[in-house]
Amino acid sequence: MENERITLAHGAGGKLSQELIEQVILPAFGNPLLNELHDGATVNMGGRVAFTTDSYVVKPLFFAGGNIGKLAVCGTVNDLAMTGAVPRYLSMGLILEEGFPFAELRQIVHTMKLAADEAGVYIVTGDTKVVGKGAADGIFINTAGIGDVIPGTHISPKRVEAGMDVILSGYIGDHAATIMAGRHGLELPASIQSDCAPLAGLTQAMLRAAPGIAVLRDPTRGGIAATLNEIAEQSHTGILLDEESIPVHPEVRGVCDILGFDPLYLANEGKLLAFTAPQDTAAVLAAMHAHRYGQDACVIGRVTAEARGQVGLQTSIGGIRVVDMPLGNLVPRIC
Amino acid sequence: MDKKEERALAQRIVAEIVRLMADRAQPVRFMEVCGTHTVSIFRAGLRQILPESVELVSGPGCPVCVTPDDYMDKAIAYAKREDCIIATFGDMLKVPGTSSSLGEAQAEGADIRIVYSPLDSLKIAVENPDKKVVFLAVGFETTAPTAAAAVLAAQAQGLENFYVLSAHKLVSPALRMLLADPQVRVDGFILPGHVSVVTGTDVFAFLPREFHMPGVVTGFEPLQILRSIYRLARQVAEDKPRIENEYGSVVRREGNPAARSVLDRVYETVDACWRGIGRIPASGLQVKQAYRRFDIEAVLPLELPAQEKKTACRCGEVLRGIINPRECPLFGKACVPTHAVGPCMVSVEGVCAAWYKYGGGRFIYGK
Numbered sequence: 001m002e003n004e005r006i007t008l009a010h011g012a013g014g015k016l017s018q019e020l021i022e023q024v025i026l027p028a029f030g031n032p033l034l035n036e037l038h039d040g041a042t043v044n045m046g047g048r049v050a051f052t053t054d055s056y057v058v059k060p061l062f063f064a065g066g067n068i069g070k071l072a073v074c075g076t077v078n079d080l081a082m083t084g085a086v087p088r089y090l091s092m093g094l095i096l097e098e099g100f101p102f103a104e105l106r107q108i109v110h111t112m113k114l115a116a117d118e119a120g121v122y123i124v125t126g127d128t129k130v131v132g133k134g135a136a137d138g139i140f141i142n143t144a145g146i147g148d149v150i151p152g153t154h155i156s157p158k159r160v161e162a163g164m165d166v167i168l169s170g171y172i173g174d175h176a177a178t179i180m181a182g183r184h185g186l187e188l189p190a191s192i193q194s195d196c197a198p199l200a201g202l203t204q205a206m207l208r209a210a211p212g213i214a215v216l217r218d219p220t221r222g223g224i225a226a227t228l229n230e231i232a233e234q235s236h237t238g239i240l241l242d243e244e245s246i247p248v249h250p251e252v253r254g255v256c257d258i259l260g261f262d263p264l265y266l267a268n269e270g271k272l273l274a275f276t277a278p279q280d281t282a283a284v285l286a287a288m289h290a291h292r293y294g295q296d297a298c299v300i301g302r303v304t305a306e307a308r309g310q311v312g313l314q315t316s317i318g319g320i321r322v323v324d325m326p327l328g329n330l331v332p333r334i335c
Numbered sequence: 336m337d338k339k340e341e342r343a344l345a346q347r348i349v350a351e352i353v354r355l356m357a358d359r360a361q362p363v364r365f366m367e368v369c370g371t372h373t374v375s376i377f378r379a380g381l382r383q384i385l386p387e388s389v390e391l392v393s394g395p396g397c398p399v400c401v402t403p404d405d406y407m408d409k410a411i412a413y414a415k416r417e418d419c420i421i422a423t424f425g426d427m428l429k430v431p432g433t434s435s436s437l438g439e440a441q442a443e444g445a446d447i448r449i450v451y452s453p454l455d456s457l458k459i460a461v462e463n464p465d466k467k468v469v470f471l472a473v474g475f476e477t478t479a480p481t482a483a484a485a486v487l488a489a490q491a492q493g494l495e496n497f498y499v500l501s502a503h504k505l506v507s508p509a510l511r512m513l514l515a516d517p518q519v520r521v522d523g524f525i526l527p528g529h530v531s532v533v534t535g536t537d538v539f540a541f542l543p544r545e546f547h548m549p550g551v552v553t554g555f556e557p558l559q560i561l562r563s564i565y566r567l568a569r570q571v572a573e574d575k576p577r578i579e580n581e582y583g584s585v586v587r588r589e590g591n592p593a594a595r596s597v598l599d600r601v602y603e604t605v606d607a608c609w610r611g612i613g614r615i616p617a618s619g620l621q622v623k624q625a626y627r628r629f630d631i632e633a634v635l636p637l638e639l640p641a642q643e644k645k646t647a648c649r650c651g652e653v654l655r656g657i658i659n660p661r662e663c664p665l666f667g668k669a670c671v672p673t674h675a676v677g678p679c680m681v682s683v684e685g686v687c688a689a690w691y692k693y694g695g696g697r698f699i700y701g702k
Contacts, residue, residue: 315557
């Protein structure tokens with residue numbers, strides 16, 4: 001099967017579809033709920049349930065630090081985690097392009113399995129479709145997930161108030177810089193790779209330290225600029241950042257300088273922002289520093305009563321500027 | 336130097352600028368003529384720490400912004416041909432021509448590839464031998480040598496399907512044109528670092544000599560720009576205009592002769608049309624006779640009808656620092672980055688786009 005490629009018949013529901021499930025999907029994800037191979041899975045949940053979905057289309061499919069499969073698991077796990085939930089179960093929908101190599105599919109599925117194990121979630125139901133050549137770009141993945149909301153927590157931008165601290169879990173822009181460097185043929189040292197990671201363990205540790213955390217968000221597309229603008233708008237408060245305290249690797253800054261981008265707008269796949277009351281900040285930071293995905297966590301700004309709905313940045317040199325909502329795709333500039 | 340020292344140093348420089356400009360009746364106006372400077376000034380919030388006695392205005396420093404409609408029309412016409420592939424820097428896609436853009440042509444099926452360097456388009460030419468690959472050669476003295484190097488490389492490799500559509504522009508003739516314009520009021524130029532790496536500083540010697548105009552070449556770090564403003568203020572205060580080099584680590588008086596010799600082998604100067612400004616003598620580059628077979632306009636001439644576009648866009652005055660973007664009736668209303676009317680709103684380094692993005696001239700948090 002190693003040199004084999006996906007054909008339209010693999011999506012036709014017959015013998016080849018069955019083989020695909022038995023030889024690729026079940027060996028990776030097999031668990032009692034999935035092994036039923038029923039039309040859907042039935043699960044027991046506790047009280048409030050968090051529910052989310054996301055679709056993944058990325059080019060290149062494989063990059064330093066991950067691949068589309070890892071993104072598909074971590075992205076949905078993280079969306080659940082940011083609601084204050086413990087992620088439990090995922091669904092997985094694969095859309096495969098005719099001709100897609102089995103070897104790559106196995107690799108992607110294997111990575112998904114590792115990420116799911118780390119996050120403590122089970123993939124309990126799924127679907128596979130095959131589309132003709134040219135109708136998809138190799139592979140698209142949709143995942144949906146459900147999780148138990150941790151009792152006593154209440155994550156909502158409406159709870160953000162002036163005086164709260166804005167915490168960032170680590171270096172920004174690594175994921176986008178890795179992807180863009182790949183697309184534009186720029187060399188990055190091996191130390192810079194996608195930060196793609198499941199953050200549910202980190203959020204649980206933070207919420208144990210301070211159940212009153214007002215907001216948790218993972219700044220993916222549009223970077224921390226987009227996420228903070230959304231929160232400023234939804235909470236009707238101002239956010240003032242301190243440029244010096246925002247961690248950016250010099251290599252990422254270098255890629256940005258060359259292509260004309262701003263690290264604040266670069267996507268992350270393994271970082272989070274938290275809004276905490278000042279009396280909780282030290283405990284939350286301590287919990288983060290003890291976790292592998294929060295070692296570089298720091299306070300990057302605070303919530304203000306002025307400039308409601310706006311994000312401002314105190315620059316290193318002592319100036320101040322607005323950080324606006326990003327508009328669309330980033331395109332490299334001419335020098 | 337750590338960030339705290341940097342901030343303290345910035346405060347000291349600003350205090351010096353305040354002192355130098357203290358007894359002036361009206362603010363001095365310093366113009367930057369490089370899009371990267373424009374963005375760097377906004378990003379660092381430099382205007383906010385400068386005294387009211389210093390005004391910063393932006394000149395025609397963004398190559399996308401000064402590329403005229405009819406160039407875009409030609410690019411679109413080539414893009415629509417079945418036998419052509421267009422290779423271009425990404426920010427050209429949204430630049431409006433008379434009635435369309437490359438982005439729209441791409442949506443209609445034209446083969447347009449985004450490249451980061453002109454040399455990338457050679458690879459596209461090798462991979463598509465049955466197509467004519469046209470590189471949109473736009474930019475100042477900074478990018479022109481690499482486009483010229485691509486032409487020389489194409490010749491060395493015997494590539495017969497690589498072409499340029501040249502709209503390269505030169506900075507110093509534009510400054511001369513600005514200074515001859517009675518509407519333009521400038522007291523000194525923050526001169527472009529990257530361009531000067533190639534041209535050297537001597538090319539700007541006419542500023543103090545002929546126009547009694549100060550100029551300081553500088554880099555892109557906020558402190559470098561701040562120092563250049565201090566140096567300009569000092570020249571104004573002493574009334575001793577000259578060309579100073581604040582970017583001495585990179586820029587030499589004679590520039591980069593190797594880059595210029597590549598440029599001179601392939602290109603010759605020609606009068607050129609700047610969007611919003613008009614024709615400027617000897618301010619553009621065209622492919623020399625010996626390399627005409629790489630010039631798409633010579634190989635595949637186009638007959639485009641002369642079209643006129645009427646809009647209320649005041650990019651021309653913005654580009655010359657006569658008005659600020661807010662004084663244009665379209666700014667922030669009909670003309671926003673997602674639906675740009677004028678090119679100054681298209682490029683991330685365009686003056687209007689920077690004003691829009693960073694909250695205008697003197698952004699004050701909470702006001």
